[in-house]
Amino acid sequence: MTDQPETENPLRDALADSIASNEVILFMKGTPEQPMCGFSARTCAALTATETEFAAVDVLADPRIRQELSSLSNWPTIPQLFVRGELVGGADIVGQMYESGELAAVLGTAATAGGEALPETAEPGTTPPLQIENRLG
Protein backbone atom coordinates (compact mmCIF):
# COMPACT_ATOMS: atom_id res chain seq x y z
CA MET A 1 0.00 0.00 0.00
CA THR A 2 1.25 3.45 -0.82
CA ASP A 3 0.58 6.47 1.34
CA GLN A 4 -3.10 7.14 1.64
CA PRO A 5 -4.46 10.65 1.78
CA GLU A 6 -5.09 11.84 5.30
CA THR A 7 -8.76 11.74 6.14
CA GLU A 8 -10.54 12.78 9.28
CA ASN A 9 -10.84 9.22 10.43
CA PRO A 10 -8.84 6.65 8.45
CA LEU A 11 -9.71 3.80 10.81
CA ARG A 12 -13.43 4.42 10.39
CA ASP A 13 -12.93 4.57 6.62
CA ALA A 14 -11.01 1.29 6.72
CA LEU A 15 -13.81 -0.36 8.71
CA ALA A 16 -16.49 0.94 6.34
CA ASP A 17 -14.38 -0.32 3.42
CA SER A 18 -13.98 -3.78 4.89
CA ILE A 19 -17.74 -4.03 5.57
CA ALA A 20 -18.53 -2.92 2.03
CA SER A 21 -15.99 -5.14 0.30
CA ASN A 22 -16.52 -8.42 2.18
CA GLU A 23 -19.78 -10.20 1.56
CA VAL A 24 -19.72 -11.82 4.99
CA ILE A 25 -17.59 -10.27 7.68
CA LEU A 26 -17.48 -10.92 11.41
CA PHE A 27 -15.98 -8.55 13.94
CA MET A 28 -15.07 -10.66 16.94
CA LYS A 29 -12.85 -11.03 19.98
CA GLY A 30 -9.98 -13.29 18.99
CA THR A 31 -9.87 -15.31 15.80
CA PRO A 32 -12.12 -18.07 14.40
CA GLU A 33 -9.34 -20.52 15.33
CA GLN A 34 -8.99 -19.07 18.81
CA PRO A 35 -12.02 -17.05 19.92
CA MET A 36 -11.43 -15.07 23.11
CA CYS A 37 -15.05 -14.80 24.19
CA GLY A 38 -17.96 -17.21 24.34
CA PHE A 39 -20.24 -14.95 22.33
CA SER A 40 -17.69 -14.70 19.53
CA ALA A 41 -17.10 -18.46 19.67
CA ARG A 42 -20.83 -19.17 19.35
CA THR A 43 -21.19 -16.83 16.40
CA CYS A 44 -18.25 -18.44 14.60
CA ALA A 45 -19.71 -21.86 15.27
CA ALA A 46 -23.03 -20.84 13.70
CA LEU A 47 -21.25 -19.53 10.60
CA THR A 48 -19.10 -22.62 10.35
CA ALA A 49 -22.16 -24.85 10.72
CA THR A 50 -23.74 -23.14 7.72
CA GLU A 51 -20.50 -23.73 5.79
CA THR A 52 -20.02 -20.06 5.17
CA GLU A 53 -16.73 -18.49 4.25
CA PHE A 54 -16.31 -15.27 6.13
CA ALA A 55 -13.75 -12.60 6.78
CA ALA A 56 -12.95 -12.05 10.44
CA VAL A 57 -11.51 -9.06 12.25
CA ASP A 58 -10.14 -9.33 15.76
CA VAL A 59 -11.29 -6.21 17.59
CA LEU A 60 -8.86 -6.94 20.41
CA ALA A 61 -6.01 -6.02 18.06
CA ASP A 62 -6.64 -2.38 18.95
CA PRO A 63 -9.27 -0.86 21.28
CA ARG A 64 -9.98 1.83 18.72
CA ILE A 65 -11.45 -0.74 16.32
CA ARG A 66 -14.26 -1.56 18.72
CA GLN A 67 -14.96 2.08 19.48
CA GLU A 68 -15.11 3.10 15.83
CA LEU A 69 -17.05 0.02 14.78
CA SER A 70 -19.73 0.59 17.41
CA SER A 71 -20.13 4.20 16.46
CA LEU A 72 -20.31 3.23 12.78
CA SER A 73 -22.81 0.40 13.28
CA ASN A 74 -24.80 1.84 16.19
CA TRP A 75 -24.33 -1.47 17.95
CA PRO A 76 -22.61 -1.55 21.33
CA THR A 77 -21.38 -5.11 21.65
CA ILE A 78 -19.06 -7.61 19.99
CA PRO A 79 -19.40 -9.79 17.91
CA GLN A 80 -21.06 -8.07 14.97
CA LEU A 81 -21.93 -9.92 11.78
CA PHE A 82 -22.37 -8.05 8.50
CA VAL A 83 -23.73 -9.63 5.34
CA ARG A 84 -23.60 -7.61 2.14
CA GLY A 85 -22.93 -4.45 4.08
CA GLU A 86 -25.85 -4.85 6.48
CA LEU A 87 -25.57 -5.55 10.19
CA VAL A 88 -27.29 -8.90 10.77
CA GLY A 89 -26.73 -8.79 14.52
CA GLY A 90 -24.69 -9.98 17.45
CA ALA A 91 -24.35 -13.42 19.00
CA ASP A 92 -27.95 -13.66 20.20
CA ILE A 93 -29.53 -12.73 16.88
CA VAL A 94 -27.14 -14.90 14.88
CA GLY A 95 -27.85 -17.82 17.23
CA GLN A 96 -31.60 -17.28 17.00
CA MET A 97 -31.44 -17.01 13.20
CA TYR A 98 -29.27 -20.10 12.99
CA GLU A 99 -31.81 -22.12 14.94
CA SER A 100 -34.73 -20.86 12.85
CA GLY A 101 -32.90 -21.49 9.59
CA GLU A 102 -33.03 -17.82 8.74
CA LEU A 103 -29.26 -17.49 8.91
CA ALA A 104 -28.73 -20.10 6.22
CA ALA A 105 -31.31 -18.29 4.11
CA VAL A 106 -29.55 -14.95 4.51
CA LEU A 107 -26.14 -16.48 3.86
CA GLY A 108 -27.45 -18.83 1.19
CA THR A 109 -28.74 -16.01 -0.93
CA ALA A 110 -25.32 -14.47 -0.53
CA ALA A 111 -23.75 -17.55 -2.10
CA THR A 112 -26.31 -18.55 -4.70
CA ALA A 113 -27.91 -15.24 -5.58
CA GLY A 114 -31.38 -16.80 -5.02
CA GLY A 115 -32.99 -15.45 -8.18
CA GLU A 116 -31.44 -12.02 -8.11
CA ALA A 117 -28.19 -11.49 -9.92
CA LEU A 118 -25.36 -10.43 -7.70
CA PRO A 119 -22.84 -7.86 -8.80
CA GLU A 120 -19.91 -9.53 -10.52
CA THR A 121 -17.56 -8.41 -7.80
CA ALA A 122 -19.44 -10.40 -5.19
CA GLU A 123 -17.99 -13.82 -5.95
CA PRO A 124 -17.69 -15.91 -2.84
CA GLY A 125 -14.28 -17.22 -2.02
CA THR A 126 -12.40 -14.30 -3.48
CA THR A 127 -12.40 -12.33 -0.27
CA PRO A 128 -8.96 -10.94 0.39
CA PRO A 129 -7.59 -11.24 3.90
CA LEU A 130 -8.18 -8.18 6.00
CA GLN A 131 -5.30 -5.98 6.84
CA ILE A 132 -6.99 -3.48 9.09
CA GLU A 133 -4.32 -3.73 11.73
CA ASN A 134 -1.80 -2.50 9.20
CA ARG A 135 -3.68 0.70 8.66
CA LEU A 136 -3.40 1.82 12.23
CA GLY A 137 -1.04 4.66 12.48
Added chain:
Amino acid sequence: MPTAAEVKARIESGIPGAQAEVTSDDNVHFSARVVASDFSGLSLVEQHRLVYAIFGEGELGGSIHALALTTESQ
Protein backbone atom coordinates in the same frame (compact mmCIF):
# COMPACT_ATOMS: atom_id res chain seq x y z
CA MET B 1 -23.29 -3.70 40.37
CA PRO B 2 -26.86 -3.83 39.10
CA THR B 3 -29.10 -6.69 40.10
CA ALA B 4 -31.30 -8.64 37.71
CA ALA B 5 -34.32 -6.88 39.24
CA GLU B 6 -32.76 -3.48 38.53
CA VAL B 7 -31.97 -4.42 34.93
CA LYS B 8 -35.54 -5.68 34.53
CA ALA B 9 -36.94 -2.42 35.94
CA ARG B 10 -34.74 -0.33 33.63
CA ILE B 11 -35.85 -2.25 30.56
CA GLU B 12 -39.52 -2.10 31.51
CA SER B 13 -39.42 1.62 32.25
CA GLY B 14 -37.33 2.28 29.13
CA ILE B 15 -39.77 0.54 26.79
CA PRO B 16 -43.37 1.31 27.77
CA GLY B 17 -45.48 -1.81 28.02
CA ALA B 18 -42.49 -4.14 27.79
CA GLN B 19 -42.26 -7.26 29.89
CA ALA B 20 -38.77 -8.43 30.74
CA GLU B 21 -37.50 -11.59 32.37
CA VAL B 22 -33.95 -11.03 33.56
CA THR B 23 -31.64 -13.52 35.22
CA SER B 24 -28.09 -13.26 36.44
CA ASP B 25 -25.86 -15.52 38.47
CA ASP B 26 -23.26 -12.87 39.26
CA ASN B 27 -24.82 -9.42 38.62
CA VAL B 28 -22.30 -8.96 35.82
CA HIS B 29 -23.55 -11.35 33.15
CA PHE B 30 -27.25 -11.00 32.45
CA SER B 31 -29.73 -12.84 30.34
CA ALA B 32 -32.92 -11.06 29.33
CA ARG B 33 -36.03 -11.98 27.40
CA VAL B 34 -38.04 -8.93 26.45
CA VAL B 35 -41.54 -8.93 24.99
CA ALA B 36 -42.94 -5.61 23.81
CA SER B 37 -45.58 -4.38 21.42
CA ASP B 38 -43.13 -1.62 20.42
CA PHE B 39 -41.07 -4.30 18.70
CA SER B 40 -43.70 -5.12 16.11
CA GLY B 41 -42.59 -4.30 12.60
CA LEU B 42 -38.97 -3.90 13.68
CA SER B 43 -36.08 -6.11 12.62
CA LEU B 44 -34.26 -8.06 15.31
CA VAL B 45 -31.38 -5.59 15.03
CA GLU B 46 -33.76 -2.68 15.62
CA GLN B 47 -35.42 -4.49 18.54
CA HIS B 48 -32.09 -5.10 20.21
CA ARG B 49 -31.04 -1.50 19.58
CA LEU B 50 -34.10 -0.30 21.51
CA VAL B 51 -33.01 -2.34 24.52
CA TYR B 52 -29.34 -1.41 24.24
CA ALA B 53 -30.29 2.27 24.04
CA ILE B 54 -31.67 2.12 27.58
CA PHE B 55 -28.20 1.58 28.93
CA GLY B 56 -25.66 4.34 28.98
CA GLU B 57 -22.41 4.65 27.10
CA GLY B 58 -19.92 2.17 28.48
CA GLU B 59 -22.46 0.44 30.70
CA LEU B 60 -22.80 -2.54 28.35
CA GLY B 61 -19.43 -4.18 28.46
CA GLY B 62 -18.76 -2.30 31.71
CA SER B 63 -20.88 -2.86 34.83
CA ILE B 64 -23.14 -5.01 32.68
CA HIS B 65 -20.40 -7.13 31.23
CA ALA B 66 -22.71 -9.15 29.04
CA LEU B 67 -26.40 -9.02 28.24
CA ALA B 68 -27.69 -12.04 26.39
CA LEU B 69 -30.86 -10.82 24.77
CA THR B 70 -33.93 -12.39 23.23
CA THR B 71 -36.63 -10.07 21.95
CA GLU B 72 -40.14 -10.81 20.82
CA SER B 73 -42.92 -8.57 19.63
CA GLN B 74 -46.18 -9.03 21.43
